Amino acid sequence: MKRRAIRDELLIFERNPDRVRRQGFKLPPLDVPAVEPGSVLPKAALRDEIGDYPDLSEMEVVQHFHRLSQLNYAVDEGLYPLGSCTMKYNPRINEETARLIGLAAAHPLQPVDQVQGALRLIWELEQALMGITGMAGVTLQPAAGAHGELAGILMIRKALEARGDARHEVLVPDSAHGTNPATATFAGYNAIEVASGPDGTVDMVALDQLMTDRVAGIMLTVPNTLGVFEHRIVEISKLVHDRGGLIYMDGANLNAFAGRALPGLMGADAMHINLHKTFSTPHGGGGPGAGPVVVSEALVPHLPVPRVVKDGESFFLVEDDAASIGAMRGFYGNFLILVRALTYIWSLGADGLREMSDVAVLYANLIRRRLAGTYNLPYDSPTLHEVVFDDTRQTAYDVHNTDIAKRLLDYGFHPPTMSFPLIVHGALMIEPAESVSPDEIDIFCDAMLAIAKEAEENPELVRSAPHDTPVSRVDEVRAARKLKVRWTPGSDE
Numbered sequence: 001m002k003r004r005a006i007r008d009e010l011l012i013f014e015r016n017p018d019r020v021r022r023q024g025f026k027l028p029p030l031d032v033p034a035v036e037p038g039s040v041l042p043k044a045a046l047r048d049e050i051g052d053y054p055d056l057s058e059m060e061v062v063q064h065f066h067r068l069s070q071l072n073y074a075v076d077e078g079l080y081p082l083g084s085c086t087m088k089y090n091p092r093i094n095e096e097t098a099r100l101i102g103l104a105a106a107h108p109l110q111p112v113d114q115v116q117g118a119l120r121l122i123w124e125l126e127q128a129l130m131g132i133t134g135m136a137g138v139t140l141q142p143a144a145g146a147h148g149e150l151a152g153i154l155m156i157r158k159a160l161e162a163r164g165d166a167r168h169e170v171l172v173p174d175s176a177h178g179t180n181p182a183t184a185t186f187a188g189y190n191a192i193e194v195a196s197g198p199d200g201t202v203d204m205v206a207l208d209q210l211m212t213d214r215v216a217g218i219m220l221t222v223p224n225t226l227g228v229f230e231h232r233i234v235e236i237s238k239l240v241h242d243r244g245g246l247i248y249m250d251g252a253n254l255n256a257f258a259g260r261a262l263p264g265l266m267g268a269d270a271m272h273i274n275l276h277k278t279f280s281t282p283h284g285g286g287g288p289g290a291g292p293v294v295v296s297e298a299l300v301p302h303l304p305v306p307r308v309v310k311d312g313e314s315f316f317l318v319e320d321d322a323a324s325i326g327a328m329r330g331f332y333g334n335f336l337i338l339v340r341a342l343t344y345i346w347s348l349g350a351d352g353l354r355e356m357s358d359v360a361v362l363y364a365n366l367i368r369r370r371l372a373g374t375y376n377l378p379y380d381s382p383t384l385h386e387v388v389f390d391d392t393r394q395t396a397y398d399v400h401n402t403d404i405a406k407r408l409l410d411y412g413f414h415p416p417t418m419s420f421p422l423i424v425h426g427a428l429m430i431e432p433a434e435s436v437s438p439d440e441i442d443i444f445c446d447a448m449l450a451i452a453k454e455a456e457e458n459p460e461l462v463r464s465a466p467h468d469t470p471v472s473r474v475d476e477v478r479a480a481r482k483l484k485v486r487w488t489p490g491s492d493e
């Protein structure tokens with residue numbers, strides 16, 4: 001079943017082709033002295049006039065941009081199965097609270113006695129996140145997951161330096177999220193890859209060999225990017241701790257086990273949480289997000305400043321502290337994202353959060369059950385919140401994962417994450433998230449099964465997809481290498 005026809009939309013330059021004079025606005029006569037262009041802003045910063053710009057009425061402009069917005073795909077439209085991204089619904093109640101005037105208009109430079117409510121809200125979210133993870137401390141400052149990783153690794157470095165044992169390597173399993181080795185490298189460590197065993201989890205023999213006194217710690221994505229839980233995590237933590245290392249856990253996908261298991265009991269020393277994934281705040285398009293980091297006792301002294309501290313019924317800020325890694329960003333984080341996350345946590349409650357994780361895992365397993373006979377499952381280990389297939393069965397018909405993803409666009413779905421994790425060739429990484437209806441899961445699986453059938457019966461149809469989108473297949477390599485962000489009239493590309 002195809003769910004929608006995507007209409008083509010003319011470029012604004014192609015509208016009103018006869019260039020009939022129309023008026024989109026009417027300004028009153030100028031009642032201040034006219035200013036020469038370039039006399040206020042530097043000339044170099046001014047854009048040239050765009051030549052041959054059509055006149056359009058206000059409504060034509062509104063309709064044009066409205067229709068363009070409809071060419072996009074959004075969580076409000078349907079299943080958005082982008083693996084590892086947790087593209088879940090952003091409940092509207094979150095937006096209501098974030099718009100409360102006392103919160104939305106609060107200024108970070110207001111004196112603390114004027115913003116006690118805002119500080120309390122931060123403190124409450126901190127308590128909630130420590131409770132959900134079983135950890136001893138938390139910072140809400142980082143603006144994204146990767147930023148949280150950096151904060152966590154810097155705290156680990158500070159702790160090791162404080163005990164006079166600076167180390168130079170960080171272990172990263174080959175099934176980790178790509179930001180993990182990037183973070184270790186950015187923080188000045190050599191990232192050393194640890195191989196996965198046949199079940200997709202860390203190979204203990206490899207870990208035993210690599211875990212030397214040069215190693216500051218390990219960055220473990222839990223569940224890993226195969227959607228597989230590191231079932232030996234306690235053993236891993238013990239081995240690393242015994243040899244003086246610390247455990248960084250990537251908890252971006254906490255909706256796989258929140259309410260069911262505590263990272264604090266798994267031996268984690270630092271773990272980031274993506275509020276824009278698990279806790280339903282909006283993401284995509286570059287932010288804003290929030291990547292709080294929860295930490296163990298060992299790292300509490302090194303948390304970033306400023307820190308919100310509760311004293312009786314009042315809240316104040318600790319601004320400097322020699323043991324801290326310092327500030328990770330201005331003020332205390334993306335405050336209105338924190339408001340949304342706390343709204344979500346409080347509206348679900350402990351039982352609701354557990355149900356969130358249960359349904360996320362249930363849906364991934366529903367998809368696994370329905371597609372496993374048709375798409376190849378490279379790892380047979382139990383699936384948590386996401387399931388990774390590959391295209392080996394379809395390559396027999398010369399149909400590859402990209403072709404399947406493009407064909408899904410014709411069926412009205414955003415494609416899954418492609419070609420990741422790197423340890424799976426031709427990967428299709430599907431994460432439904434728990435917020436859609438079971439019917440939506442069915443329609444998606446029907447589409448995937450229909451595409452597999454097309455791959456056998458009419459592979460060219462799949463190879464040449466998408467057919468129903470305004471732009472057909474783009475040259476992705478060229479699009480990335482020859483970046484051109486502004487189209488100019490008269491150019492033919």
Ligand SMILES: *Cc1c(COP(=O)(O)O)cnc(C)c1O
Pocket residue numbers: 084085144145146147177179221250252253274289291
């Ligand atoms: C999304 C994700 C990240 C990075 O989070 P950003 O907010 O995009 O920086 C890191 N690790 C995992 C496992 C993720 O899924």
